[in-house]
Amino acid sequence: MTIEKRREREIEEMKERILLAASDIVALEGVEKLSIRKIAKKIEYSPSIIYHYFKDKEEILNNVMQRGYKKIVSAVSSVKIESNSPEERLIQMTKNYIKAALNMPDEFIAVQLNQSKSALKHTSSLFKGASKEKTALSVLYQCLQEIYKDRNIDENIIELTAQMIVVSTLGLVFKLIIEKDIGDEQRERLINFYSKEIVLRIANSNTLNDGKEEKN
Amino acid sequence: MTIEKRREREIEEMKERILLAASDIVALEGVEKLSIRKIAKKIEYSPSIIYHYFKDKEEILNNVMQRGYKKIVSAVSSVKIESNSPEERLIQMTKNYIKAALNMPDEFIAVQLNQSKSALKHTSSLFKGASKEKTALSVLYQCLQEIYKDRNIDENIIELTAQMIVVSTLGLVFKLIIEKDIGDEQRERLINFYSKEIVLRIANSNTLNDGKEEKN
DNA sequence: ATATTTAATCGAACAGTGTTTAAAAATATA
DNA sequence: TATATTTTTAAACACTGTTCGATTAAATAT
Numbered sequence A, B: 001m002t003i004e005k006r007r008e009r010e011i012e013e014m015k016e017r018i019l020l021a022a023s024d025i026v027a028l029e030g031v032e033k034l035s036i037r038k039i040a041k042k043i044e045y046s047p048s049i050i051y052h053y054f055k056d057k058e059e060i061l062n063n064v065m066q067r068g069y070k071k072i073v074s075a076v077s078s079v080k081i082e083s084n085s086p087e088e089r090l091i092q093m094t095k096n097y098i099k100a101a102l103n104m105p106d107e108f109i110a111v112q113l114n115q116s117k118s119a120l121k122h123t124s125s126l127f128k129g130a131s132k133e134k135t136a137l138s139v140l141y142q143c144l145q146e147i148y149k150d151r152n153i154d155e156n157i158i159e160l161t162a163q164m165i166v167v168s169t170l171g172l173v174f175k176l177i178i179e180k181d182i183g184d185e186q187r188e189r190l191i192n193f194y195s196k197e198i199v200l201r202i203a204n205s206n207t208l209n210d211g212k213e214e215k216n
Numbered sequence C: 001a002t003a004t005t006t007a008a009t010c011g012a013a014c015a016g017t018g019t020t021t022a023a024a025a026a027t028a029t030a
Numbered sequence D: 001t002a003t004a005t006t007t008t009t010a011a012a013c014a015c016t017g018t019t020c021g022a023t024t025a026a027a028t029a030t
Helices: A002-029 A036-043 A047-052 A057-078 A086-103 A105-114 A135-148 A155-178 A184-203 B002-029 B036-043 B047-052 B057-078 B086-103 B105-114 B135-148 B155-178 B184-203
Strands: none
Touching (some): A002 A036, A057 A086, A057 A105, A086 A105, A086 A135, A086 A155, A105 A155, A135 A155, A155 B155, B002 B057, B036 B047, B057 B105, B105 B155, B135 B155
């Protein structure tokens, strides 16, 4: 029993070593420079050994990316949001999400792009009407419900609206990552405008100021 | 003179042949399966010849993708929009854009992702306050100006709003491309909801219906 | 403690990749 | 026709992911 558990632990340690080396390379040289042979050299093993612990190079990459994305998710959900107004909570959440994503741009894009062809089903199911159950999306959904609570709005609409917020935020993050040469002030300005203005507009067309009172 | 022009034409023809073969492979097997040697085999030349007409594999890929994207742009701009209401024009434009993009998903994503590190500067400058001058964006900008014409809204806000519409639409398109396994009805539903509801909410919080009158 | 079974590790090879270089073939110029 | 130029190629380099059979190390059984 003890010996089996040690084996298991050793396997896990080896996997960890491989994944750590891979993460290192990705962080230092970029995703496209990652290679099995480089990992092998880094952990001081032969390249072929890696295939005893992972099926593919893709499986390794998936793990690396998934970890990056988990950091984003936890960075967002760890932030305590003090405000009682659901609108302000929404703003705060959005900002957190964007900034966390921008801190690991490669992982973010990779995870988003790979989620269909790989086994990353934990961020998927976005479009399957599951936003109520999703941990990450549930907060968003609750915010919307609070915003709408006085009015009588179809649950489907809330669901759709939540998805739309996610999707449009995704778009902004993508653009901010892709267009690397935006200045820091402009980046901040866009994030601010989006979080304070756009998200609320998407969420709700009534509880808005009418376009006056804009400050950067 | 005549002979020089023929040379030039022949060079252009060769480039065209290479690009066409590359497009073929990309369309048939996907971007990641494209290789110099495959192109060479397809055009019945040696692999090395390609480097006399293109600097890189990347240069070839850029050309292929750029063409794909141009098709999207022209597909969108060729559609005559009959409505006089700027809001309805906005809806129509958005739908056209999304559907055109979904017809060449690979090219769309590739162009968007590569625009920073390659020479595709024609879709860039999105964040440099240039949306007034951009052909593609100018229509969008005009729509917004019409929508806002009775009110007194800062040009900067119009600019920002235009960018936000572009960016959030981008997000939706990305998600629709990535999540390949959405049913056709659901895809249609999302596009509809986004075009009819969300874009108008982003554009303007006043000229909206208050959440009633929802139909799928 | 020795023999046997099982698991971990490696070296070599396969088939592929992008790219460079020097030689060869084809074309244009004098 | 001879020379210069351009187009095309074959071969090589340095990589890549992956597989397979042999080798070494560890665990189990005798």
